[in-house]
Amino acid sequence: MHRIYIKQALQLLRQNKLISIISIAGTALAIMMIMVIILIEQVKNISIAPEPYRNRTMYMNQMSMDSKTDNWNYAMGIEYSYYKSVISQMKTPETVTALSSTRSIVKRENSLEFLSVSTALADAGFWKIMLLDFIEGRPFGSEEAEAGMKQVVVSRSVAEKLFGKENVLNESIEIDFAPYRIIGVVEDVPAAFTYAQADIWIPYTSLPHYEDYSYDILMLARSKHDFDAIEKEIRELERHENTISEEWVIAFAGPHSHRAYLISGGDEDALDVHKKANRRMATLFVLLLLIPAINLSSFSMTRVKKRMEEIGIRKAFGATRPVIMQQVLYENMVTSLIGGVIGLLLSYGAVLLLKNWLLGIKSWQVGIGGMGSIPIEAFVSWPIWVSVFAACILLNVLSAAIPAYRASRVLIVDSLTQNKE
Amino acid sequence: MWKHIFKITWKERRLNAWALLELSVGFVVLWICVDYVYFVTQRLTEPWGKEFEHTYWVYLGVKPEAAEAFYAGDTEAVGKMLGTLWTIYDRMENHPAVEHIAMANGVRGNTYYKVDSVMKSVFSEWYVTPEYFDVFGMNFIKGRPFAGEEDLAGNKVIINGDYDHSFAGKDATYVDKITHINTGKEEETDFQVIGIVEPVKRFGYERYLEGVYHPLNKNNPQLIFDRSISIRVKPDADIDFAEKFSNDIREQASVEPFYFLGVNPIEKSNKLNLQQYRQYDETKSIYAISAFLIVNIFLGVMGTFWLRAQSRNSDIGLRRAIGASKASVRSLFLREGMLLLLIAGIVGIIICVNIILLDVLGVMGLPTSRDIHGSGIEAPVSAGQYFINSAITLLLLAIVVGISIWYPAKKASDIQPVEALRDE
Numbered sequence: 001m002h003r004i005y006i007k008q009a010l011q012l013l014r015q016n017k018l019i020s021i022i023s024i025a026g027t028a029l030a031i032m033m034i035m036v037i038i039l040i041e042q043v044k045n046i047s048i049a050p051e052p053y054r055n056r057t058m059y060m061n062q063m064s065m066d067s068k069t070d071n072w073n074y075a076m077g078i079e080y081s082y083y084k085s086v087i088s089q090m091k092t093p094e095t096v097t098a099l100s101s102t103r104s105i106v107k108r109e110n111s112l113e114f115l116s117v118s119t120a121l122a123d124a125g126f127w128k129i130m131l132l133d134f135i136e137g138r139p140f141g142s143e144e145a146e147a148g149m150k151q152v153v154v155s156r157s158v159a160e161k162l163f164g165k166e167n168v169l170n171e172s173i174e175i176d177f178a179p180y181r182i183i184g185v186v187e188d189v190p191a192a193f194t195y196a197q198a199d200i201w202i203p204y205t206s207l208p209h210y211e212d213y214s215y216d217i218l219m220l221a222r223s224k225h226d227f228d229a230i231e232k233e234i235r236e237l238e239r240h241e242n243t244i245s246e247e248w249v250i251a252f253a254g255p256h257s258h259r260a261y262l263i264s265g266g267d268e269d270a271l272d273v274h275k276k277a278n279r280r281m282a283t284l285f286v287l288l289l290l291i292p293a294i295n296l297s298s299f300s301m302t303r304v305k306k307r308m309e310e311i312g313i314r315k316a317f318g319a320t321r322p323v324i325m326q327q328v329l330y331e332n333m334v335t336s337l338i339g340g341v342i343g344l345l346l347s348y349g350a351v352l353l354l355k356n357w358l359l360g361i362k363s364w365q366v367g368i369g370g371m372g373s374i375p376i377e378a379f380v381s382w383p384i385w386v387s388v389f390a391a392c393i394l395l396n397v398l399s400a401a402i403p404a405y406r407a408s409r410v411l412i413v414d415s416l417t418q419n420k421e
Numbered sequence: 422m423w424k425h426i427f428k429i430t431w432k433e434r435r436l437n438a439w440a441l442l443e444l445s446v447g448f449v450v451l452w453i454c455v456d457y458v459y460f461v462t463q464r465l466t467e468p469w470g471k472e473f474e475h476t477y478w479v480y481l482g483v484k485p486e487a488a489e490a491f492y493a494g495d496t497e498a499v500g501k502m503l504g505t506l507w508t509i510y511d512r513m514e515n516h517p518a519v520e521h522i523a524m525a526n527g528v529r530g531n532t533y534y535k536v537d538s539v540m541k542s543v544f545s546e547w548y549v550t551p552e553y554f555d556v557f558g559m560n561f562i563k564g565r566p567f568a569g570e571e572d573l574a575g576n577k578v579i580i581n582g583d584y585d586h587s588f589a590g591k592d593a594t595y596v597d598k599i600t601h602i603n604t605g606k607e608e609e610t611d612f613q614v615i616g617i618v619e620p621v622k623r624f625g626y627e628r629y630l631e632g633v634y635h636p637l638n639k640n641n642p643q644l645i646f647d648r649s650i651s652i653r654v655k656p657d658a659d660i661d662f663a664e665k666f667s668n669d670i671r672e673q674a675s676v677e678p679f680y681f682l683g684v685n686p687i688e689k690s691n692k693l694n695l696q697q698y699r700q701y702d703e704t705k706s707i708y709a710i711s712a713f714l715i716v717n718i719f720l721g722v723m724g725t726f727w728l729r730a731q732s733r734n735s736d737i738g739l740r741r742a743i744g745a746s747k748a749s750v751r752s753l754f755l756r757e758g759m760l761l762l763l764i765a766g767i768v769g770i771i772i773c774v775n776i777i778l779l780d781v782l783g784v785m786g787l788p789t790s791r792d793i794h795g796s797g798i799e800a801p802v803s804a805g806q807y808f809i810n811s812a813i814t815l816l817l818l819a820i821v822v823g824i825s826i827w828y829p830a831k832k833a834s835d836i837q838p839v840e841a842l843r844d845e
Contacts, residue, residue: 018723018724018727019724019727019728022720022721022723022724023724025720026717026720026721029713029716029717030713030717033709033713105482105680105682116682176484176485177484177485178485208485208488208489209488287450287710288713290446291443291446291447291713291714291717292717294439294442294443294446294721295443295717295720295721295724297439298436298439298440298443298721298724298725299724299725299728301435301436301439302436302728302732306732357702357705360702362696362697363693363696364693
């Protein structure tokens with residue numbers, strides 16, 4: 001039975017070429033816009049190297065300090081002293097790490113030419129949460145990091161730009177005029193991975209006055225289910241700090257899951273921002289589906305009107321209302337599916353072409369080696385297939401529901417005499 | 422003619438209802454987009470109060486030894502470094518291509534100033550050398566720039582107001598004294614206003630804000646680490662200036678503990694800096710949505726009128742047989758489209774007014790153009806703005822509808838009367 005519908009549907013498409021093209025184009029455009037949004041969501045949130053543990057990482061980057069004695073209150077990045085005394089003592093997470101970044105001047109000794117690079121200020125824990133691809137060498141370990149040894153891991157592009165080759169292990173470079181030894185070389189990190197991204201990685205302990213910087217805190221949980229336990233532990237530690245401190249009452253903003261962190265930027269009222277972001281997304285999807293649905297609906301209505309006679313005959317021969325509705329929906333489905341496939345392909349193209357803008361990557365966040373690639377896994381993951389299919393079905397229902405319903409309610413008598421119009 | 426068109430439209434009201442719905446929804450969304458783009462474009466095209474053509478930032482790095490000496494309290498070494506800084510500064514000033522050079526130190530965050538008894542938060546506060554106003558071509562409405570050392574001693578300032586030159590609610594041209602309020606120590610300091618410049622923007626999306634300029638203290642050791650150097654280049658020398666200047670000045674400017682990093686055109690830097698504000702990405706999203714809408718309306722109207730032309734085959738054939746011209750058939754279609762658009766426009770405007778009044782956008786978390794940092798007050802949508810937005814939206818849609826009806830209308834008017842009547 002269904003094959004007949006599909007055959008009929010294809011025939012119908014051929015009959016009125018312009019309308020078919022318009023319908024498919026409209027569907028494709030809507031699906032493209034929707035899938036672009038979902039693809040970007042995936043790229044930003046998928047757990048894949050060099051950030052393979054996004055789904056069980058929590059983030060914090062802000063805290064507030066209120067004076068107990070005066071009227072001072074500060075909202076600021078997380079001070080190193082608090083990281084050291086409070087957060088690094090946490091028991092629930094598997095690893096806790098502090099991360100900061102800056103820009104540095106990098107050059108070879110006795111050379112006048114320098115490179116302006118983005119520098120990640122990290123500790124040993126960084127390498128447990130991020131999985132960078134080492135071409136040679138190794139990351140700095142915890143003893144080395146604590147001792148403040150001047151070691152650096154460089155990206156392949158930095159190595160090639162400074163030395164003309166990528167095997168630069170044990171070479172010495174000057175970072176802001178201080179000599180460092182290269183202990184590792186990694187493949188460039190694509191700009192899409194904002195936390196793992198840098199041109200060079202050094203232990204922050206190797207910098208003078210590193211305690212004065214503020215840091216992003218990343219906590220790797222043993223499993224996603226530990227998130228609540230982690231939050232509880234942080235609140236406990238806050239309470240403890242606040243009772244023993246004479247001067248300050250502190251509070252950490254967060255901790256946030258990866259998705260929430262991206263949306264809120266680490267702000268305290270993450271829940272509110274999250275809600276607003278969801279509302280915005282919902283409005284956008286409604287708009288993207290509704291407008292084409294209105295178009296397609298009107299076309300379907302006209303088509304149904306033209307085939308009143310045929311519908312009447314089928315009803316006279318015993319076709320029930322649901323059967324008629326099914327027919328209209330199926331015919332529409334063919335348009336939706338063809339449009340959906342085209343839309344999906346177009347969305348891949350759009351994301352590949354416009355990745356800078358769509359991912360919100362600013363020109364100063366792009367490494368020496370360029371933008372890098374987008375993880376292909378994000379393009380073919382199951383949320384993508386589910387979303388495309390759901391969008392097609394949704395669009396189909398929205399655009400054919402009313403015409404299908406009207407078609408099924410037509411009285412046989414009226415439809416058979418309709419041609420006298 | 423129009424009475425006839427009304428009749429036709431009413432007769433096909435079922436089909437027209439769909440088209441009307443789409444045009445109304447499209448109108449509303451497009452109206453909001455037009456409002457956003459108009460507002461942002463207006464902000465971006467307002468004069469900044471500074472001239473950036475032929476101006477460059479000069480970047481000077483400082484080696485870690487300087488910080489060590491500073492923290493160690495080695496006043497002699499620090500004094501020497503300051504001297505070096507100004508020597509480098511003079512060398513750059515003497516370069517033949519440089520017309521003016523200035524050093525400036527900005528105040529982070531905001532400070533509070535009082536005029537008469539009105540207190541205002543000031544976000545734009547600078548310590549500048551006298552040539553600062555020449556580098557940026559800032560016009561004085563009243564008064565004069567800093568002359569020299571005497572101005573430093575005498576607590577003198579130069580200010581700029583915001584729109585209508587207002588400074589803390591008073592017309593800046595009549596302000597001759599402002600009072601700085603140190604909220605922590607609870608003390609107040611009076612400053613004498615010796616000059617007033619045109620309103621200044623800090624960045625493109627922001628509105629004009631009150632600004633205060635103090636004379637730069639050349640002996641401030643902080644300058645070693647924290648200052649910006651800007652130069653204005655002679656127009657005829659501004660070809661490949663960055664490369665030439667860098668090559669000329671690199672050695673002379675790289676004296677311990679300083680090293681020459683490079684120069685950057687300020688215009689380019691300003692453009693790049695826009696990226697850090699949400700309006701930058703939002704504007705692109707708004708364009709994307711508008712394009713989506715326009716394409717959909719285009720497709721929808723074309724499809725609707727195509728089907729209409731088909732179903733009116735015999736109608737049109739009859740008209741042509743009686744003697745109607747092709748043009749009149751086409752114009753019939755066009756006018757129907759415009760009538761639909763007009764009705765949709767009226768419905769749309771009513772909806773838009775309500776949306777703005779009820780702040781639906783804010784509730785839904787959608788970007789409103791007006792809440793840009795520093796404004797404090799959200800600029801309301803003025804009656805005039807409603808009119809402008811509606812007019813632009815209507816015009817845009819009229820063009821889209823007109824173009825999309827053209828093909829079906831042409832097809833319809835090309836129908837041979839004989840063929841059409843045969844179907845009857």
